Amino acid sequence: MTEGTSTPAGWYPAPHAGNELRYWNGVDWTEHAAPAAPGSEQTPTSIGYPGAYPAAATSAVVRPLRGIAGATRILILVSAATSFLTVLVEAWGLNAIDGFSRGTAPLSALELYDTLSSFVALASAASLLAAGICWVVWQYRAAVRVRAANPMSTRRTPVWHVVSWFIPVIAFWFPFQNMKDLIVASRADVRATLLGWWWGLWIASTTFVTVSSRMSIAADSLPGYSAAMNVSLFAELLTIASAPLAVMVLTRTTNALEPAPR
Structure with a gap:
């Protein structure tokens, strides 16, 4: 002030x-x-x-937050559910590979794994994309809202709150700073530990997903595929762990910026 x-x-x-x-x-x-x-x-x-x-x-148009926040919450939980399905499929696939290597599982088991993993991967990507779109829309509106009250409340413009998610390297740090600005400006009940754990888990999960994809592309043997699947399974577990923290950050910030009618 x-x-x-x-x-x-x-x-x-x-x-x-x-x-x-x-x-x-x-x-x-x-x-x-x-x-x-x-x-x-x-x-x-x-x-x-x-x-x-x-x-x-x-003079900026301040749009409601609760509707888009609710949609984002649902999609985050859907994404976590698809991650859980991915964990099940990957665990089953690892068992199928092990059985095939020992001669106790048929080749059809591996073919079934390929089919299931492709389907779950598509569902996971779709839900994650939808959740991401809703999140950046919510964050843009939140940034507009706090800057309408105080233009100096955030270090970056609302547009940068969106763009920074999609720029390599910058995406590892700017979105975290932007969210911190919104939390401080709104006086949301989001402690630094909560924000840090959410961001750390999210960055770790996306990093391991990238590593898993590259390992899968480079794999030329069953052990190579197994290693990639293990990394993928770990990445999905991190995604699941980050989901409730993301919901808490989103909900508490929304409540601070747009209190519910009493």
Whole structure:
């Protein structure tokens, strides 16, 4: 907030542009919140709350978050379910390869594994893509919302909140920083450990998926395929572990930015 402000203590519109009032103690914002009065025409600029910016800075279209957040949550859980199916298929495939090597399983078992793994891989890729699209839409809207209240609340523009996910190398760090900015600006109940574990598991899972794919392409023997499948299985377990953490980060940030009607 702006230092040296003479704004008296009182209830003012929340700095994150949510539909609530938050108490300013004359020095800083407190955690005390209350719903905004229905039909109130007060705005941050009209009452001059601490840290307010000119009206031009709040002209961006602020779109709802709860709908897209709900869709993203569902798709994250669907993606985790497909990862669980992948784990089952990979475990079964490893057993089939071992049986074939020992002469106790027919070649048809390996052919069935190929069919099942192709189907599950397609379902997994589709669900992950859908979840990713919804996530970046949600993050873009969240970034627009916090910057509408305070243009200096994030180090990057809403567009960069989307683009940074798709740029090699940058995608390993910028999205994490962007999410941290949103959490800090919204005062969401997301601790650094939660954010760090989610991001660490996500980066690890995507890294092992890439390694598994390259190992599978380069494999020219059953032991080579088995090694690639083991790495793939581990990657899917990491994806499953990251899913509930992603849902928590998404939900808590959404609740802070757009409190539910009371």
